[in-house]
Amino acid sequence: xxxxxxxxxxxxxxxxxxxxxxxxxxxxxxxxxxxxxxxxxxxxxxxxxxxxxxxxxxxxxxxxxxxxxxxxxxxxxxxxxxxxxxxxxxxxxxxxxxxxxxxxxxxxxxxxxxxxxxxxxxxxxxxxxxxxxxxxxxxxxxxxxxxxxxxxxxxxxxxxxxxxxxxxxxxxxxxxxxxxxxxxxxxxxxxxxxxxxxxxxxxxxxxxxxxxxxxxxxxxxxxxxxxxxxxxxxxxxxxxxxxxxxxxxxxxxxxxxxxxxxxxxxxxxxxxxxxxxxxxxxxxxxxxxxxxxxxxxxxxxxxxxxxxxxxxxxxxxxxxxxxxxxxxxxxxxxxxxxxxxxxxxxxxxxxxxxxxxxxxxxxxxxxxxxxxxxxxxxxxxxxxxxxxxxxxxxxxxxxxxxxxxxxxxxxxxxxxxxxxxxxxxxxxxxxxxxxxxxxxxxxxxxxxxxxxxxxxxxxxxxxxxxxxxxxxxxxxxxxxxxxxxxxxxxxxxxxxxxxxxxxxxxxx
Amino acid sequence: xxxxxxxxxxxxxxxxxxxxxxxxxxxxxxxxxxxxxxxxxxxxxxxxxxxxxxxxxxxxxxxxxxxxxxxxxxxxxxxxxxxxxxxxxxxxxxxxxxxxxxxxxxxxxxxxxxxxxxxxxxxxxxxxxxxxxxxxxxxxxxxxxxxxxxxxxxxxxxxxxxxxxxxxxxxxxxxxxxxxxxxxxxxxxxxxxxxxxxxxxxxxxxxxxxxxxxxxxxxxxxxxxxxxxxxxxxxxxxxxxxxxxxxxxxxxxxxxxxxxxxxxxxxxxxxxxxxxxxxxxxxxxxxxxxxxxxxxxxxxxxxxxxxxxxxxxxxxxxxxxxxxxxxxxxxxxxxxxxxxxxxxxxxxxxxxxxxxxxxxxxxxxxxxxxxxxxxxxxxxxxxxxxxxx
Numbered sequence: 096x097x098x099x100x101x102x103x104x105x106x107x108x109x110x111x112x113x114x115x116x117x118x119x120x121x122x123x124x125x126x127x128x129x130x131x132x133x134x135x136x137x138x139x140x141x142x143x144x145x146x147x148x149x150x151x152x153x154x155x156x157x158x159x160x161x162x163x164x165x166x167x168x169x170x171x172x173x174x175x176x177x178x179x180x181x182x183x184x185x186x187x188x189x190x191x192x193x194x195x196x197x198x199x200x201x202x203x204x205x206x207x208x209x210x211x212x213x214x215x216x217x218x219x220x221x222x223x224x225x226x227x228x229x230x231x232x233x234x235x236x237x238x239x240x241x242x243x244x245x246x247x248x249x250x251x252x253x254x255x256x257x258x259x260x261x262x263x264x265x266x267x268x269x270x271x272x273x274x275x276x277x278x279x280x281x282x283x284x285x286x287x288x289x290x291x292x293x294x295x296x297x298x299x300x301x302x303x304x305x306x307x308x309x310x311x312x313x314x315x316x317x318x319x320x321x322x323x324x325x326x327x328x329x330x331x332x333x334x335x336x337x338x339x340x341x342x343x344x345x346x347x348x349x350x351x352x353x354x355x356x357x358x359x360x361x362x363x364x365x366x367x368x369x370x371x372x373x374x375x376x377x378x379x380x381x382x383x384x385x386x387x388x389x390x391x392x393x394x395x396x397x398x399x400x401x402x403x404x405x406x407x408x409x410x411x412x413x414x415x416x417x418x419x420x421x422x423x424x425x426x427x428x429x430x431x432x433x434x435x436x437x438x439x440x441x442x443x444x445x446x447x448x449x450x451x452x453x454x455x456x457x458x459x460x461x462x463x464x465x466x467x468x469x470x471x472x473x474x475x476x477x478x479x480x481x482x483x484x485x486x487x488x489x490x491x492x493x494x495x496x497x498x499x500x501x502x503x504x505x506x507x508x509x510x511x512x513x514x515x516x517x518x519x520x521x522x523x524x525x526x527x528x529x530x531x532x533x534x535x536x537x538x539x540x541x542x543x544x545x546x547x548x549x550x551x552x553x554x555x556x557x558x559x560x561x562x563x564x565x566x567x568x569x570x571x572x573x574x575x576x577x578x579x580x581x582x583x584x585x586x587x588x589x590x591x592x593x594x595x596x597x598x599x600x601x602x603x
Numbered sequence: 604x605x606x607x608x609x610x611x612x613x614x615x616x617x618x619x620x621x622x623x624x625x626x627x628x629x630x631x632x633x634x635x636x637x638x639x640x641x642x643x644x645x646x647x648x649x650x651x652x653x654x655x656x657x658x659x660x661x662x663x664x665x666x667x668x669x670x671x672x673x674x675x676x677x678x679x680x681x682x683x684x685x686x687x688x689x690x691x692x693x694x695x696x697x698x699x700x701x702x703x704x705x706x707x708x709x710x711x712x713x714x715x716x717x718x719x720x721x722x723x724x725x726x727x728x729x730x731x732x733x734x735x736x737x738x739x740x741x742x743x744x745x746x747x748x749x750x751x752x753x754x755x756x757x758x759x760x761x762x763x764x765x766x767x768x769x770x771x772x773x774x775x776x777x778x779x780x781x782x783x784x785x786x787x788x789x790x791x792x793x794x795x796x797x798x799x800x801x802x803x804x805x806x807x808x809x810x811x812x813x814x815x816x817x818x819x820x821x822x823x824x825x826x827x828x829x830x831x832x833x834x835x836x837x838x839x840x841x842x843x844x845x846x847x848x849x850x851x852x853x854x855x856x857x858x859x860x861x862x863x864x865x866x867x868x869x870x871x872x873x874x875x876x877x878x879x880x881x882x883x884x885x886x887x888x889x890x891x892x893x894x895x896x897x898x899x900x901x902x903x904x905x906x907x908x909x910x911x912x913x914x915x916x917x918x919x920x921x922x923x924x925x926x927x928x929x930x931x932x933x934x935x936x937x938x939x940x941x942x943x944x945x946x947x948x949x950x951x952x953x954x955x956x957x958x959x960x961x962x963x964x965x966x967x968x969x970x971x972x973x974x975x976x977x978x979x980x981x982x983x984x985x986x987x988x989x990x991x992x
Binding site for chain 1: 681721961
């Protein structure tokens with residue numbers, strides 16, 4: 096709560112996602128593509144293959160334009176974006192890793208000069224020297240990946256740093272090597288993907304041998320990727336890995352990645368056999384799209400594994416340092432943040448303050464009405480007390496949310512504001528809907544997330560009714576029942592039926 | 604009331620002087636490169652409009668160089684921003700949030716400008732009448748970037764206004780156009796950029812002397828004249844800027860702060876020295892030498908300006924944020940590694956530059972020496988060598 100939160104239309108999450116994915120897709124190519132160029136230049140030299148050299152020269156022009164301009168600037172763009180959206184975490188990362196970034200910058204300096212010299216001096220140097228320049232480029236580019244990878248991996252798995260605060264533990268954290276392996280393979284595969292497209296769209300005739308080579312550049316790393324991904328998942332801390340079962344769409348996302356990667360392999364095999372530009376053109380575009388999708392979804396998965404943190408175990412996504420949570424919950428946001436207009440909630444300022452608090456505590460993942468996970472429609476569907484109780488218990492609900500970083504009055508102000516931001520619509524009174532509104536945020540009947548069927552098995556409807564009436568006395572994590580009696584009746588009738596029908600509940 | 608920028612419990616991993624030193628060094632290079640791209644696009648626009656072959660030749664020289672200079676403008680811009688975030692993190696991030704959409708728009712704007720530069724550089728022959736339009740577009744886009752940064756960094760010095768601005772519009776659609784020093788600041792930078800670009804054109808002229816004395820000589824004179832004219836105007840605007848500052852801040856450069864006063868004095872002196880050298884160079888028999896000392900003096904000026912900027916900022920921020928109060932726990936191991944790699948990296952850069960020089964050798968005509976005299980001196984009445992831009 097040390098920083099103002101920038102309010103972005105439709106939520107800030109999409110902004111980071113767009114900038115980061117575009118950058119990753121180009122910057123990984125910038126590394127693999129460099130290796131591709133020098134290796135093939137060597138082959139052209141050995142076989143005295145002028146045509147290949149000519150193509151490489153053209154390819155390197157495209158490479159330069161894409162990586163030096165778009166790749167480099169979107170990299171700066173990510174940095175601008177995270178600074179705006181997550182200043183607290185960015186500031187902390189920079190304080191820990193400024194020398195990491197400084198070292199990456201040195202590599203970047205060399206990388207840029209090397210690629211410029213490499214491109215401009217194609218026909219003006221001996222092949223050996225020219226290739227040495229190319230190797231310098233690739234070495235520097237990969238080294239900068241090896242540095243930045245440490246910082247990215249740290250966010251997911253800070254490991255021993257949480258205790259010892261040593262830079263070495265922070266950098267060589269549990270997922271460092273496994274994610275470096277994954278990223279390196281991605282670099283290589285992308286080099287092949289871009290090369291195929293570049294071959295397919297060149298004005299000269301198609302060179303089947305080059306197509307084959309490029310197809311192998313795609314297929315070989317893609318073949319190794321599952322093993323690397325498995326290693327990576329093994330190194331992800333157990334706590335973060337629970338997301339895979341808790342977040343309902345993550346398994347689908349992971350499956351989509353696997354399917355796209357397998358398809359890529361198959362299509363690479365098809366490309367290997369293609370002799371015609373008219374096949375290779377749509378094929379290479381399709382493969383680029385698939386590669387993009389696989390990359391975007393796996394980055395998304397990685398981000399979700401990290402939730403609700405920006406630096407796991409250290410800083411929450413809503414800019415609350417874990418170390419300050421207790422203080423914030425005791426004193427409240429209003430008393431500790433300069434970025435609000437009042438020091439306490441009053442009936443008069445409740446709505447305005449509620450808006451400010453929502454922005455500070457929730458707007459990183461939620462919008463009010465439109466965009467990413469809008470909250471007003473959900474809040475207006477229940478009474479204000481229940482809504483406030485939900486806001487206070489964000490860490491108990493689905494969605495891997497950070498704990499609410501304020502007081503009960505502040506949670507109520509948020510609920511109040513949100514409920515005033517949507518038109519109330521009559522809510523259906525059937526049991527299933529009541530469950531979705533009043534239990535659904537924290538339970539499923541027999542799903543993966545905190546299922547009820549097992550503990551409710553064998554209960555009569557009247558017993559259930561008693562239980563629901565006294566939820567808050569069962570444990571303090573549950574809000575008291577504040578619905579109507581009619582809702583309770585419908586809920587219990589429906590729940591009893593569901594529990595009976597579910598495999599766990601139905602068995603005697 | 605709660606402090607605007609609560610101290611962060613995490614220490615900063617290097618002594619303040621080291622971070623500042625690195626920030627200044629890299630920022631100096633950034634400013635020099637930036638001036639070439641910003642001023643260069645404007646100067647080339649003027650040349651293209653004038654349209655004589657020698658004008659176009661000079662503009663082409665700038666166009667060829669723009670993309671690579673841009674690459675280094677960006678690289679040397681990233682580094683000081685990094686160190687700045689360590690030193691002034693909370694103040695900087697907060698101010699950035701206040702201008703967020705404008706700040707973020709810098710990225711697409713730069714990408715566009717950069718591609719236009721490549722277009723100019725690689726498709727010069729096919730562009731014809733589109734050249735001035737493209738130069739104007741590049742200049743406008745880069746101007747936007749400079750304008751936004753000027754807004755951001757003047758805002759940084761004024762934390763008093765952060766909270767009301769934020770609460771008025773959390774979507775960050777603020778610029779700092781109410782700031783009275785903004786206009787002189789922008790104009791000062793603009794004329795400074797034209798001056799540096801003039802110098803750049805003159806340097807390219809020197810390089811052309813052996814192969815094409817006519818063009819080289821003309822380019823030298825034209826570039827140097829632009830340099831001198833723009834420098835004089837920039838100095839006058841600088842005086843305006845100085846007097847637009849609130850008295851207590853102006854006082855910093857007139858005795859209030861040792862570093863500020865020194866930087867001011869040396870900066871002005873170095874600017875005058877650069878002016879005189881480049882001016883004398885026009886009719887000197889050693890123009891190259893005169894020009895390079897001019898460049899050296901100019902670099903000193905820019906360094907001084909940058910220090911003044913720093914003094915100003917620290918003074919304005921003193922009630923809110925003092926770098927001296929930062930908790931410091933240097934990561935000496937990492938610092939050493941950085942320095943080693945930095946030296947190694949510079950080694951690689953020198954190697955690459957040497958390769959590049961060898962790949963693009965200057966035409967092998969007799970070295971300039973006193974021969975330059977012949978090319979540079981006006982050939983007496985009737986010659987066209989004496990004409991300015």
